[in-house]
Structure formats: C-alpha cells, structure tokens
Amino acid sequence: MTRRISLTQYLIEQQRQHGHIPQELRLLIEVVARACKRIAISVNKGALGEVLGTAGSENVQGEVQKKLDIIANEVLIEANEWGGHLAAMASEEMEGIYLVPNRFPQGEYLLMFDPLDGSSNIDVNVSIGTIFSVLKKPEGSVGVSEADFLQPGTAQAAAGYCVYGPQTTLVLTVGDGVVMFTLDREQGSFVLTEDEVKIPEDTKEFAINMSNMRHWDAPMKRYIDECLAGSTGPRGKDFNMRWIASMVADVHRILTRGGVFMYPWDKREPGKAGKLRLMYEANPMAFLVEQAGGAASNARQRIMEMQPSQLHERVAVVLGSKNEVERVTRYHLEAK
Ligand code: AHG
Ligand code: MN
Ligand code: MN
Ligand code: MN
Numbered sequence: 355m356t357r358r359i360s361l362t363q364y365l366i367e368q369q370r371q372h373g374h375i376p377q378e379l380r381l382l383i384e385v386v387a388r389a390c391k392r393i394a395i396s397v398n399k400g401a402l403g404e405v406l407g408t409a410g411s412e413n414v415q416g417e418v419q420k421k422l423d424i425i426a427n428e429v430l431i432e433a434n435e436w437g438g439h440l441a442a443m444a445s446e447e448m449e450g451i452y453l454v455p456n457r458f459p460q461g462e463y464l465l466m467f468d469p470l471d472g473s474s475n476i477d478v479n480v481s482i483g484t485i486f487s488v489l490k491k492p493e494g495s496v497g498v499s500e501a502d503f504l505q506p507g508t509a510q511a512a513a514g515y516c517v518y519g520p521q522t523t524l525v526l527t528v529g530d531g532v533v534m535f536t537l538d539r540e541q542g543s544f545v546l547t548e549d550e551v552k553i554p555e556d557t558k559e560f561a562i563n564m565s566n567m568r569h570w571d572a573p574m575k576r577y578i579d580e581c582l583a584g585s586t587g588p589r590g591k592d593f594n595m596r597w598i599a600s601m602v603a604d605v606h607r608i609l610t611r612g613g614v615f616m617y618p619w620d621k622r623e624p625g626k627a628g629k630l631r632l633m634y635e636a637n638p639m640a641f642l643v644e645q646a647g648g649a650a651s652n653a654r655q656r657i658m659e660m661q662p663s664q665l666h667e668r669v670a671v672v673l674g675s676k677n678e679v680e681r682v683t684r685y686h687l688e689a690k
Contacts, residue, residue, distance in 0.1 A: 472600025483602030
C-alpha cells in the first residue's frame with residue numbers, strides 16, 4: 355500500500371533524503387501543482403463557469419483557441435511569474451517566450467507547458483490535462499532567450515502532467531521514477547497514490563488515430579496491419595485499439611496498464627514531422643515514459659536525444675511499452 359503522503363512531503367523527502375532536487379525546483383513544482391488545482395476548478399465548472407467554447411482567436415499552431423486554452427495559460431503565467439524560481443516560460447499558446455517581469459526576482463529554471471491538452475475534448479466532457487517540462491537555464495547565459503530553451507529532453511530537471519478526469523491526478527518525475535498524486539478535494543491537496551509507476555514491456559493495446567491510416571508511411575501501415583491481423587496474423591495475439599484524442603489521457607492509460615501510443619508523420623503535410631510538439635508534449639511525456647521503464651521514439655530515434663531547432667517544433671511520437679516501441683522503430687529503420 356502506497357504511503358498516503360502529500361506532494362509537499364514527497365518533494366521534501368526527495369530533496370532531503372535523495373538530494374535529488376534542490377529547494378528551488380521543489381518550490382517550482384509546488385507552484386505548478388497549485389496552478390493545476392486552480393485550472394481543475396475552472397475545468398470542473400464547465401458550462402456553469404463560462405469556460406466552454408472557443409475564444410475566437412488563433413494560436414501560433416494555427417489552431418482556434420478554446421476559452422480554457424487561454425484561461426489555463428493565464429493561470430500558469432500568473433502563478434509562476436512572481437515566485438523567483440523562473441527566468442522565463444514558454445507555452446503552446448504563446449508564440450514567443452515569456453520573460454519574468456523585472457519587478458520579480460529572476461530564477462534559474464525555464465518552464466514550458468501545454469496549458470490545456472486535448473482541447474477538442476473540452477466541450478464534450480472527456481478527460482483533458484496540463485503538461486509541463488522544466489529545464490535549467492544554461493550556465494553563464496546572460497539574460498534569457500528562446501535559444502536557452504532549445505535543449506534536448508535528456509536535460510529536463512522535471513516533467514509531469516495533471517489529468518482533469520474522474521479524478522484530478524498529478525503525475526511527476528524528477529528523474530527518480532514516476533509517482534502519481536490524486537487530488538483530495540476535501541483537503542485541497544495532492545496525495546501520493548502510486549509511488550512506483552511501471553509500464554509493462556509488452557502490451558495488447560495500441561493508440562492511434564486510425565482515420566489517418568491512408569496518409570501513413572509504409573512501416574507504420576505494416577505495424578498497424580499486423581496488430582489488426584490479431585491472433586491469426588504474424589503477431590499471434592489479438593490487440594485492442596484505444597484513442598481518446600487527449601494525449602494526457604492516452605499516456606495516463608499507458609502509464610497505468612501499458613500500451614503503445616503513436617502520432618506518426620503523415621503525408622498530408624510532408625514538411626511537418628508530426629502533429630505533436632517536441633518541447634511541451636513529446637519531451638515531458640518521453641521523460642515520464644522512460645522513467646517508468648517504457649520507451650519513446652520519433653519512429654527512428656530516441657525523442658529525448660533530439661536537438662530542438664525551434665520552440666514549437668513538431669515531432670512524430672511512438673511511446674509506451676518498450677517492446678512495441680522498439681518494433682515500430684525497427685520497422686522504420688529497416689525500410690529504406
Ligand atoms: P492540444 O489540445 O494541446 O492542441 O493537443 C491535442 C493533441 C493531443 O492531445 C492528442 O493526442 C492529439 O492532439 C489528438 O489529435 P487528433 O485530434 O488528430 O486525433
Ligand atoms: Mn492546441
Ligand atoms: Mn497538447
Ligand atoms: Mn494544448
């Protein structure tokens with residue numbers, strides 16, 4: 355039975371016993387968790403809180419922004435800008451980086467986030483979430499610029515997400531495994547409910563948007579055809595398909611019971627590596643999945659080793675149960 359300790363106690367133990375995280379990083383994670391609690395309140399209000407529907411604006415991704423995309427972004431900015439832990443922030447919903455205003459003390463960390471992941475599910479009451487990634491500002495850099503954010507996923511100091519579903523659950527790694535906290539609404543605090551998240555190396559569940567099948571490359575079609583062939587096909591076992599269209603919810607299922615999640619390159623926009631964003635979707639999720647014993651590739655190389663070239667860079671994503679990720683990657687590397 356997992357010890358029912360609070361997020362604060364867990365983080366202090368990580369700081370004190372394992373020397374794993376400095377005080378500044380512990381405090382930063384606590385602020386992000388508080389911001390997620392605040393976002394959960396808005397999410398849970400739904401139609402009663404005037405938070406549904408679109409804001410009418412478009413973001414740098416070319417997506418029509420939902421009201422909650424903007425609300426969540428503002429909550430994260432306001433919660434994090436004054437604490438003194440950060441030098442700057444970056445978000446799916448903002449084109450450039452957000453410098454911590456001079457009236458506040460500057461810190462040594464950089465925070466990136468997808469403030470509201472799964473926006474297409476907001477109005478239909480399906481689980482959505484917030485994804486975040488923490489980097490350290492490069493040593494000796496004077497001031498802070500977008501270039502300071504362009505570090506590979508292996509440089510992350512922490513990563514996590516909060517899923518706003520039947521439970522509000524915060525999932526976190528600081529490089530010492532993956533832990534899950536469930537929001538106790540009576541206390542108003544996150545309580546540790548899973549202290550050793552492990553992804554099984556094999557699975558019978560795959561997650562992909564099948565409507566894009568005709569646009570995939572051959573190795574991707576080969577892998578999915580084999581899954582669909584089931585026990586009479588080359589894999590010799592039946593597979594189930596799940597697709598929630600909120601990455602946080604699909605990844606949460608995989609961290610909870612295994613599976614493989616894929617958002618591959620497709621030929622509709624050949625110049626784009628994929629739909630998902632490297633810095634605040636793929637990298638934090640790859641950190642979590644690897645820390646739980648899984649794998650994460652762009653179908654050819656380890657996502658966390660990719661050198662970013664721009665803040666909103668897109669990437670193909672294959673993550674989850676190690677043996678399936680390796681198979682998909684092998685099929686792509688074997689193809690010419
Ligand atoms: P976001 O809502 O932050 O823009 O991200 C949506 C992403 C991801 O959460 C999900 O896995 C994927 O888009 C779903 O894409 P499709 O709607 O094309 O299936
Ligand atoms: Mn979006
Ligand atoms: Mn997203
Ligand atoms: Mn988003």
